[in-house]
Amino acid sequence: MNAVTKPANTAALDRYRMMRRIRSFEERVGELFLKGESAGSMLHLSIGEEAVVGMTAAMQAGDTFTTHHRGHGVFIGRGGDPARMMAEIAGKEDGYCRGKGGSMHIADRALGHLGANAIVGGGIPHIVGAGLTYRNTRSGQISVAFFGDGAMSQGILYESMNMAALWHLPVIFCCINNQYGMGTRVDRSAGHRDFPGRAEAFGLNAMRADGADVEAVHDAARFLAGSAREGRPGFLEIDAYRFYGHARMDKSPYRTPEEEATGRARDPVANARARMAAEGLANTAELDAIDTEAGTEMDHALAHAIAATPPALATMFQDVYAPGTPAPRPHAARLMHVLGEGARA
């Protein structure tokens, strides 16, 4: 192993570790739900889509991003703290959003996470605005929108791509194509499935990468990120497979066991592990240690989330508006004013 390849190889191992952490996190989120400890039933796991790490690893500190309803993996890839994430998913006070957002509305300003979104395509135009900020201030930052194949059918994506190309914005539209919008497979929602072709038609740098191969995703992402930083917006389709149902309760009756077996064989985590071993970047014991460490970390995150305190009821009125400005009036106060002692003449 020479000095030139060593950093790259370390980085590849880091990407494997990150993917393993995402997989472990998502497995624990499933447990959280089964234990009845998650806030609500809207839990969308990104198992099978971990190669998104190829994109998140191509971003730099200061870069910003938006995600969709299946965005846990993206956030972990950008440095999200699993314990605070899990606490948010459980609706707890020390979660990222103090129990106001949950799985589908997690955000972290400090890490550049401008918000997960439960409206398909809802977060996409925000990177256009972020791109305007970075263009106007010449800050060198980029902003990346992560969304699924379902958002390829939302008009706002096309409005946003047009603006990004028109205004030469430092942004990337990253479509994680897991083949399904809820129960509708992509061939039942798109008349013509050339997604990069659509982006190219708007004037974007457009690429597709194999979502079973994190290094292929990373190669494409590095090119697109470098290009975006120069004001040429990009589009990346990560061709992946959603291993499990749309949400936790969905047993996927709309697809065959054979299809699932084929899809799950395209496993970016297993592929990366095999590659690490084959290329001699880590031996089995070292890879096992990474896996065990990830599992232990996520066990702790799960335990933390379950033990954490729910928010106090009065916090519901906080953060509707900025601190120091008129807040919503609780019903109790209004009713006291109408019916309470001394209220009537």
Next chain:
Amino acid sequence: MIESTYRDAIRQALLDAMAVDPSIILIGEEVGLYGGAYGVTKGLIDLYGPERVIDAPISEPAIVGAAVGAAMTGMRPVAELMYVDFIGMTMDQLANQAAKSRYMFGGQIGVPMVLRTQGGTGRSAAAQHSQSLEAWVMHTPGLRLVMPATVNDAYHLLRQSLTQADPVVFIEHKGLYTMKGALDVDTPDGAWGAPVTRRAGRDLVILSYSRMLHESLAAADRLAASGVEAEVIDLRCLNPLDMAPLIEAVKRTGRAMVVTEAVVTGSVASEVAARLSETCFDWLEEPILRLGGEDIPIPVSPALERGSIPSAQLIHDTARWLVTREAPEWAA
């Protein structure tokens, strides 16, 4: 103190605010080279350049969405929606994104943007270019809502909107752009969120905003000629809205009507009337009346359009009826 039109006061507010706050950018259809569909942004692109005065393609959802993202990352965007009637296309970005981001994200990410738009009748622009849709905005927690009626307020409420930490929907009235009035750039009519009494009176209180304020004031003049003294209060801001002065006035007079141009059903007038009914019940001599647009789409024919919204005469007649219990001729 100078004389200005409502349009020029808004333009002056943008010009002055952009001079002191480099984070302000304008983004919208025709805001740059064209100068705004109603001329409000004329010349600003020459002063501040195309990076700050951004002509956008006809993509209302992404215009508002881009403003949200710019606001999240440190700019203070002013998105312009050419007509409030187009707000339906932007409702996800406005009501689900701009309005809720601070809350959903636990206070981490605010959206300090202004959505400037204009509404109302008066130009026979028909059903898709004449509406008063402020109730759609007021119904959404997280959005501040401002509707200036006077030249001085057009300037100062916009300047105040451009200092808010939360998204503000600023709705101008197309029928007021050429109205002239006094502009004192150093002295606002009132604080943010505070109603302003435009005329004092003892017999009833008329609550209004935007163009209907002027019809209400004209009605009050006619009422005075026959001995009825109406107090006229301009709400100005609908969110936040300080109810205390309104409650005081209604308790003092015992009679109130809320006059707006929007259709009455599910309206701002209905909300204000309900709040006053709850708080002033024992002081009321009469039910609180709502007077607004008929519950119909706006028709194009000038006669039909005029007839579909309150006039000074209708406000006068209704107020007089409320105070004297003598029915006007048309109701006899």
